[in-house]
Amino acid sequence: xxxxxxxxxxxxxxxxxxxxxxxxxxxxxxxxxxxxxxxxxxxxxxxxxxxxxxxxxxxxxxxxxxxxxxxxxxxxxxxxxxxxxxxxxxxxxxxxxxxx
Amino acid sequence: xxxxxxxxxxxxxxxxxxxxxxxxxxxxxxxxxxxxxxxxxxxxxxxxxxxxxxxxxxxxxxxxxxxxxxxxxxxxxxxxxxxxxxxxxxxxxxxxxxxxxxxxxxxxxxxxxxxxxxxxxxxxxxxxxxxxxxxxxxxxxxxxxxxxxxxxxxxxxxxxxxxxxxxxxxxxxxxxxxxxxxxxxxxxxxxxxxxxxxxxxxxxxxxxxxxxxxxxxxxxxxxxxxxxxxxxxxxxxxxxxxxxxxxxxxxxxxxxxxxxxxxxxxxxxxxxxxxxxxxxxxxxxxxxxxxxxxxxxxxxxxxxxxxxxxxxxxxxxxxxxxxxxxxxxxxxxxxxxxxxxxxxxxxxxxxxxxxxxxxxxxxxxxxxxxxxxxxxxxxxxxxxxxxxxxxxxxxxxxxxxxxxxxxxxxxxxxxxxxxxxxxxxxxxxxxxxxxxxxxxxxxxxxxxxxxxxxxxxxxxxxxxxxxxxxxxxxxxxxxxxxxxxxxxxx
Numbered sequence: 312x313x314x315x316x317x318x319x320x321x322x323x324x325x326x327x328x329x330x331x332x333x334x335x336x337x338x339x340x341x342x343x344x345x346x347x348x349x350x351x352x353x354x355x356x357x358x359x360x361x362x363x364x365x366x367x368x369x370x371x372x373x374x375x376x377x378x379x380x381x382x383x384x385x386x387x388x389x390x391x392x393x394x395x396x397x398x399x400x401x402x403x404x405x406x407x408x409x410x411x
Numbered sequence: 412x413x414x415x416x417x418x419x420x421x422x423x424x425x426x427x428x429x430x431x432x433x434x435x436x437x438x439x440x441x442x443x444x445x446x447x448x449x450x451x452x453x454x455x456x457x458x459x460x461x462x463x464x465x466x467x468x469x470x471x472x473x474x475x476x477x478x479x480x481x482x483x484x485x486x487x488x489x490x491x492x493x494x495x496x497x498x499x500x501x502x503x504x505x506x507x508x509x510x511x512x513x514x515x516x517x518x519x520x521x522x523x524x525x526x527x528x529x530x531x532x533x534x535x536x537x538x539x540x541x542x543x544x545x546x547x548x549x550x551x552x553x554x555x556x557x558x559x560x561x562x563x564x565x566x567x568x569x570x571x572x573x574x575x576x577x578x579x580x581x582x583x584x585x586x587x588x589x590x591x592x593x594x595x596x597x598x599x600x601x602x603x604x605x606x607x608x609x610x611x612x613x614x615x616x617x618x619x620x621x622x623x624x625x626x627x628x629x630x631x632x633x634x635x636x637x638x639x640x641x642x643x644x645x646x647x648x649x650x651x652x653x654x655x656x657x658x659x660x661x662x663x664x665x666x667x668x669x670x671x672x673x674x675x676x677x678x679x680x681x682x683x684x685x686x687x688x689x690x691x692x693x694x695x696x697x698x699x700x701x702x703x704x705x706x707x708x709x710x711x712x713x714x715x716x717x718x719x720x721x722x723x724x725x726x727x728x729x730x731x732x733x734x735x736x737x738x739x740x741x742x743x744x745x746x747x748x749x750x751x752x753x754x755x756x757x758x759x760x761x762x763x764x765x766x767x768x769x770x771x772x773x774x775x776x777x778x779x780x781x782x783x784x785x786x787x788x789x790x791x792x793x794x795x796x797x798x799x800x801x802x803x804x805x806x807x808x809x810x811x812x813x814x815x816x817x818x819x820x821x822x823x824x825x826x827x828x829x830x831x832x833x834x835x836x837x838x839x840x841x842x843x844x845x846x847x848x849x850x851x852x853x854x855x856x857x858x859x860x861x862x863x864x865x866x867x868x869x870x871x872x873x874x875x876x877x878x879x880x881x882x883x884x885x886x887x888x889x890x891x892x893x894x895x896x897x898x899x900x901x
Contacts (some may be wrong), residue, residue: 319775322685326734326778327741327755328771329763338775345776348834349723352792355799362794363801365625365655366850366874367612372654386518390745399743404754 313343414439415581416897419490419638422584426473426489433473433489437466437533438900440491444535444582447900452557453567453577454497456504457536462491465533472531473775486645488531493583495574496537496729497544498524498629499618506572507620508540508552511740511747513664521618522653523587523629523646530645535583538573542767543737544594544622546570547839550830551769554653558826559601560898561864563820565823568598574632575602580900585633585642592725593818593843595630596855600818600867605859605884606632607639610874611850612657614643615650619876624655626725626847636856636885640664643877659875668885673707675883680812682718683842688820691861696817699858699868699887703815706886713811715803720796721845726837727780727793728848733770734777738766759868772833795849808873813883817842818855818867852877856884857893865893 319339323330330338384397393400414436417425425431432706441459448454476484494500497507499517506512514771520528528534541551549557549572557572559578567576571588574597578586588595592609599606619629621808644664650656679700685691685723704710726792742748749760766774780789798802807814829836846853851874858868868887873882888894 314782316485318779322775322779322782325782325844326774327738327758327762328766328774329759330771335742338772342776344834345726346779349727349789349793352720352723352727352796355717355720355796357792357795357799360795360798362791363797363848364794365611366801367655367657372650374826376460382518389518390515392742392746392748401743402751 314339314346413581415443417584418634418640419487419584422490423486433466433533434463436489437462437491440535440581440583447580447582450558450563450900451560451582452555452574453538453573453580453582454536455492455506455508455539455554455573458503458534462535462856464532464857468649469531469533474683474758475734485531486641487527489533489844490531491533491584492527493535493538493574493577493586494524494538494731495559495586495588497589497620498533498587499620500524500537503537505537505620506554507544508542508554509765509767509770510553511761512745513747515734515745519618520649521613521629524618526646527587530669538571538577538586540573541570542770543620543733544570544589544591545733545769545773546624546830547593547597547836548824549573549598550826551767554890558844559823560769560900561603562823565825565864566601568819568823570594570598570603571587571606571632572598575599575604575606578602578604578632578634579898581897585631587629587646588632589619589627589629590847591626591729591848595632596818596843596853596869597840599632599855600865601823603893603898604632604634605636605639605854605856605894606630607643607854607877608846609643609647609852609877610852612655612848613647613659613852613875613877615653615656617650617652621736623729624736625732626729636854636881636888637665637668637856640668640881640885657875664878664881667882670886670889672703672883672886675708676811677703677708677883678713678807678814679710680715680718680807680814680816681712682715683816685820685841689818689822689861692819692821692866695859695861695866696815700815702718702890703883703887706890711811713791713807713814715845716809717796717799717803718845721800721848722837722841724796724800724848725844726776727789728797730773730777731781731790732777734774734781737770737774768864769833778893789793792804800845801849804845806849812872813880814871816869818869819843822861822864822866850874852880854884857896858887858891859893
């Protein structure tokens with residue numbers, strides 16, 4: 312079943328991606344075609360099959376809990392688009408900006 | 412033969428005998444890049460000054476060892492290599508072929524890069540890739556298209572198209588790529604070089620920028636099988652920085668290259684000779700299978716009955732994992748950040764403007780299949796069918812030692828031929844995806860030509876049994892001339 316424009320807009324909202332009007336229509340068509348193709352899986356009876364999330368058998372890999380140095384703060388912040396002192400800077404989250 | 416056409420092992424011998432210096436070797440390859448890369452466009456970032464500095468240091472170290480009588484030198488001392496631009500390189504731009512990381516300079520090296528450096532390699536630069544390794548042609552790079560050295564009007568394959576083209580064109584002696592659904596093997600096939608996808612967990616993923624974490628593995632692209640064995644031996648092995656890297660012993664891969672495959676059982680999966688396959692590809696692979704038989708292998712047909720479901724499973728699971736992994740590109744910590752007065756607006760504009768069309772398509776698809784109401788029908792269903800695909804391989808590889816198949820149903824296609832139709836592009840990977848879903852190892856080797864373009868055969872093996880696929884690939888290579896052909900690039 313083809314996706315609606317509203318569904319595509321909802322997915323974009325969840326994925327936090329701003330789309331143009333043209334992109335909404337393009338992705339509506341392309342994602343619908345891909346979903347149509349993957350519907351082939353519904354032909355298989357998988358009632359008794361366990362899902363595979365990963366192929367390795369190991370789980371909860373442990374290591375000695377030894378304190379070690381992290382990357383220096385300057386290295387971590389070197390790629391920040393915007394910083395203030397030792398912090399990343401972002402636009403206001405709340406509607407009313409407030410001073411610390 | 413010209414210096415830039417040497418294999419890694421030939422260059423090692425010349426360096427060890429003092430017949431060439433690391434500086435002369437690096438200069439020859441850099442000259443080749445200058446001459447060829449305007450046409451091929453394999454590199455996103457070139458690091459010639461660093462390469463020459465490392466080469467000078469390599470020469471000093473070798474001279475020092477000669478004076479002091481020490482004979483243990485790192486195995487890649489002075490060998491010029493290229494790195495796919497999805498692997499982090501400390502102090503060197505790592506863009507993932509994306510605008511969103513245009514200015515990103517990693518503070519650390521990927522483990523595989525650190526291991527190559529520790530082994531003494533000379534770093535030539537970073538190679539082009541489909542954005543975040545999502546693609547099969549390198550056309551999804553946000554920067555430019557890489558051209559196939561065998562025919563500049565055609566794609567080099569992808570997503571490790573830059574690495575494959577660089578090795579084929581003599582612009583590096585070897586390279587690293589990454590393979591999530593065929594991204595090392597398919598470009599290796601299209602460019603007439605060797606490409607190896609290690610078993611999931613064989614090679615550390617630390618510093619390999621995540622696309623689909625249950626599928627991604629880095630692997631070598633080289634001019635012959637022995638070079639692939641050499642590079643794999645250096646990058647393989649457990650890493651404290653990646654808990655999914657396996658504590659499985661790394662054998663001496665060079666010792667596996669015996670040239671003897673008598674009695675080895677080779678399975679040919681009937682589902683891999685797909686309808687619509689290019690006749691020249693099918694003919695070359697059938698000829699190669701006959702060659703393996705002539706070398707003493709016992710060939711039989713096997714079945715991987717769920718093969719047709721690999722494409723839908725992959726294009727549900729990989730985008731789902733990608734949608735989570737790429738949530739980190741939020742314009743806060745690194746990368747592109749769109750100006751906006753409010754946080755949510757900043758996220759949306761940053762991602763809308765920073766990501767290219769294919770990446771947005773996959774994030775959207777992955778977000779959808781993980782969203783409330785669709786998770787079971789799509790994501791969980793795909794994970795269950797993944798189990799069936801794994802079981803197919805387990806059964807087949809209980810009967811035979813390796814599987815052989817074409818790497819791709821076609822040779823390299825013309826630039827632009829599939830870029831408007833994502834589903835057609837995805838079908839280019841139809842023969843490589845299953846192996847990643849099963850988490851096993853595979854190697855693509857040149858096995859002939861169709862329409863004057865290279866054809867690749869992939870040899871697939873059991874988990875952590877890279878030694879056997881290398882042995883088969885090497886025995887085949889020694890009996891055939893294909894790896895000696897070079898593109899007639901000006």
